[in-house]
Amino acid sequence: MKPSFAEWRARVESELGGAPFDKLVAQTPEGLAIQPLYTERVGDGPPPPGVAPYVRGATTQAAPFEICMRADPTALEDDLEGGADALWLEPGDRAALAAALGHGLGVVIDAKGTPAIEHFEGVLQARRAWLGFDPIDELWRGELAAGDLPRRWSELARFATRLEPPLGASDPHVRSVRVSSLGYHLAGADPCDELALVLATAAAYLRALVHEGLTVAGAAQAMWAQVAVGRDTFGELCKLRALRLVWWKLFAAAGADVALELHAVCSPRTQALRDPWVNLLRVTTEVFAAVLGGAQVVTPAAFDAAFGAPSPLGRRTARNTALVLREESQLGRVLDAGGGSYYLEARTDALARAAWARFTAIERAGGLVTRLPAIRDQLAAAWQIRATAIAKRKEPVLGVSEFANLGENLPAPLPVSRPVSRPVPLPDGADGADGADGADGAAGAAGAAAAPPEHRDGEAFETLRARVEGSRAVVLVTLGEPAAYRARLGFAEGVFATAGLQAQTATLAATLDRIPAPATIACLCGTDEDYASDAATAARALKAAGYARVVLAGRPAALDPPLRAAGVDAFIFVGCDVLATLEELTR
Numbered sequence: 219m220k221p222s223f224a225e226w227r228a229r230v231e232s233e234l235g236g237a238p239f240d241k242l243v244a245q246t247p248e249g250l251a252i253q254p255l256y257t258e259r260v261g262d263g264p265p266p267p268g269v270a271p272y273v274r275g276a277t278t279q280a281a282p283f284e285i286c287m288r289a290d291p292t293a294l295e296d297d298l299e300g301g302a303d304a305l306w307l308e309p310g311d312r313a314a315l316a317a318a319l320g321h322g323l324g325v326v327i328d329a330k331g332t333p334a335i336e337h338f339e340g341v342l343q344a345r346r347a348w349l350g351f352d353p354i355d356e357l358w359r360g361e362l363a364a365g366d367l368p369r370r371w372s373e374l375a376r377f378a379t380r381l382e383p384p385l386g387a388s389d390p391h392v393r394s395v396r397v398s399s400l401g402y403h404l405a406g407a408d409p410c411d412e413l414a415l416v417l418a419t420a421a422a423y424l425r426a427l428v429h430e431g432l433t434v435a436g437a438a439q440a441m442w443a444q445v446a447v448g449r450d451t452f453g454e455l456c457k458l459r460a461l462r463l464v465w466w467k468l469f470a471a472a473g474a475d476v477a478l479e480l481h482a483v484c485s486p487r488t489q490a491l492r493d494p495w496v497n498l499l500r501v502t503t504e505v506f507a508a509v510l511g512g513a514q515v516v517t518p519a520a521f522d523a524a525f526g527a528p529s530p531l532g533r534r535t536a537r538n539t540a541l542v543l544r545e546e547s548q549l550g551r552v553l554d555a556g557g558g559s560y561y562l563e564a565r566t567d568a569l570a571r572a573a574w575a576r577f578t579a580i581e582r583a584g585g586l587v588t589r590l591p592a593i594r595d596q597l598a599a600a601w602q603i604r605a606t607a608i609a610k611r612k613e614p615v616l617g618v619s620e621f622a623n624l625g626e627n628l629p630a631p632l633p634v635s636r637p638v639s640r641p642v643p644l645p646d647g648a649d650g651a652d653g654a655d656g657a658d659g660a661a662g663a664a665g666a667a668a669a670p671p672e673h674r675d676g677e678a679f680e681t682l683r684a685r686v687e688g689s690r691a692v693v694l695v696t697l698g699e700p701a702a703y704r705a706r707l708g709f710a711e712g713v714f715a716t717a718g719l720q721a722q723t724a725t726l727a728a729t730l731d732r733i734p735a736p737a738t739i740a741c742l743c744g745t746d747e748d749y750a751s752d753a754a755t756a757a758r759a760l761k762a763a764g765y766a767r768v769v770l771a772g773r774p775a776a777l778d779p780p781l782r783a784a785g786v787d788a789f790i791f792v793g794c795d796v797l798a799t800l801e802e803l804t805r
Contacts, residue, residue, distance in 0.1 A: 256559075260567045291313065304323050315327075324348075324515070328350045346515070410576060424441075446482075494525070495617075505539060510555050606795075693732075703748070773791045
């Protein structure tokens with residue numbers, strides 16, 4: 219007979235040794251609870267595809283997503299012949315624009331500055347033309363002063379008004395106002411922050427355009443969204459589904475029934491410089507999440523994009539990753555493949571509710587433009603939380619903080635590293651929501667605030683490795699029998715590899731026979747029982763032999779004071795701050 223949920227839960231708690239069932243509840247970066255099992259949908263569930271609020275899509279027919287590549291003059295022909303459906307252009311790149319139009323491709327344009335309709339006559343003939351006029355993004359990045367916004371609102375409204383039918387704002391293939399989350403994402407926003415800030419940006423544009431004379435429907439149809447997609451596959455999938463819901467809710471409150479037009483971009487924040495081939499896997503899961511989240515246009519990232527200009531191989535693998543997912547895995551041929559999953563529906567609903575609450579808090583406080591200084595502080599605090607989780611390897615970065623490849627052959631020289639701020643502890647109860655007025659340093663434009671720093675997940679470990687790699691010898695000193703110490707030995711090897719340090723293994727007797735270099739590190743690896751009986755003696759002997767640093771692999775617990783007195787400098791264990799420990803050991 220099928221067990222009831224209560225019976226199943228009791229059995230699970232029994233298997234956990236009497237620990238509470240809540241031990242299995244996980245927390246997302248934005249503070250949402252993820253249950254270990256979902257047995258029912260939220261309410262009646264979302265309506266079917268084609269029905270507002272369009273969580274499951276705006277149409278009843280599945281359509282393959284479009285692959286949009288960043289235009290590069292040296293790779294233009296490869297993209298055109300290699301499967302790109304659209305090109306992402308810089309303003310003024312007339313050669314790429316002509317090529318896209320000649321091949322019947324769509325275009326996405328980062329159209330910064332003052333809109334000039336005569337510069338876009340050809341663009342309006344494209345199969346899909348999404349123009350990226352986005353003054354708020356320029357303000358965020360320090361390219362525009364807040365005092366210039368009223369002028370930009372008027373210019374943008376005049377431009378949008380010129381795009382009248384059949385090529386106008388009512389045409390879903392021609393849109394002029396971009397609402398982007400990329401700047402917020404790179405500054406450290408969690409998924410809930412991203413959604414809230416996208417809504418706040420869209421609300422600011424809606425108010426401005428309507429104030430300048432556009433109808434609500436015309437302003438809504440002029441907008442499209444550009445959103446970064448990170449490496450948490452299910453979380454990012456739900457983020458896009460939740461965005462569809464809250465986007466509709468925002469415009470419905472203003473009197474317009476619109477569905478989201480979405481350009482998903484593989485996250486630059488997740489790209490790694492070390493073992494960059496793992497980026498191929500990240501891009502695969504990010505494209506997967508983008509498509510199942512309902513993006514109409516997707517930009518896959520080259521695995522070597524973080525090195526600078528992507529190589530021809532990087533661009534080709536990016537295109538082919540998306541092509542294989544579309545043509546061979548058939549992604550995009552099923553409407554809302556995640557629909558019906560209680561887990562995905564519950565997570566979508568929870569994320570949408572939390573994002574809406576944050577959005578309305580921004581609105582009550584005066585709107586996005588007014589709150590930008592505090593939002594900078596808020597996102598800086600969100601990044602510190604994420605950076606701390608990465609430093610403790612609770613958010614592992616494969617090839618960087620986990621399974622570092624010491625024998626790698628990099629596809630290009632490492633770019634010059636920039637200073638990386640270490641995560642700092644936040645005061646109790648601090649969430650960064652009420653930051654200072656934003657003393658932002660040097661401005662990028664007259665009267666503009668400086669752009670917030672942009673981050674990558676692996677940057678702190680990569681900076682550590684660039685400084686330390688190959689500079690020190692590490693000896694893993696084994697205590698007891700191999701079967702007993704093997705697990706901690708493997709753990710310690712992995713920890714030191716994140717700093718580019720190749721570890722050697724030896725018994726205590728063999729280690730003491732060596733004459734170490736001044737910076738040599740010795741790490742004791744054994745069982746708790748071995749530590750209780752032998753670790754203190756071993757530590758004293760290692761220090762007496764000249765080893766500069768002595769480490770112990772394991773949680774010290776009650777042995778901490780006597781072991782430190784015996785010469786143990788640090789402890790490494792699951793959940794410790796690996797980054798801070800390695801930085802201290804390698805000074």
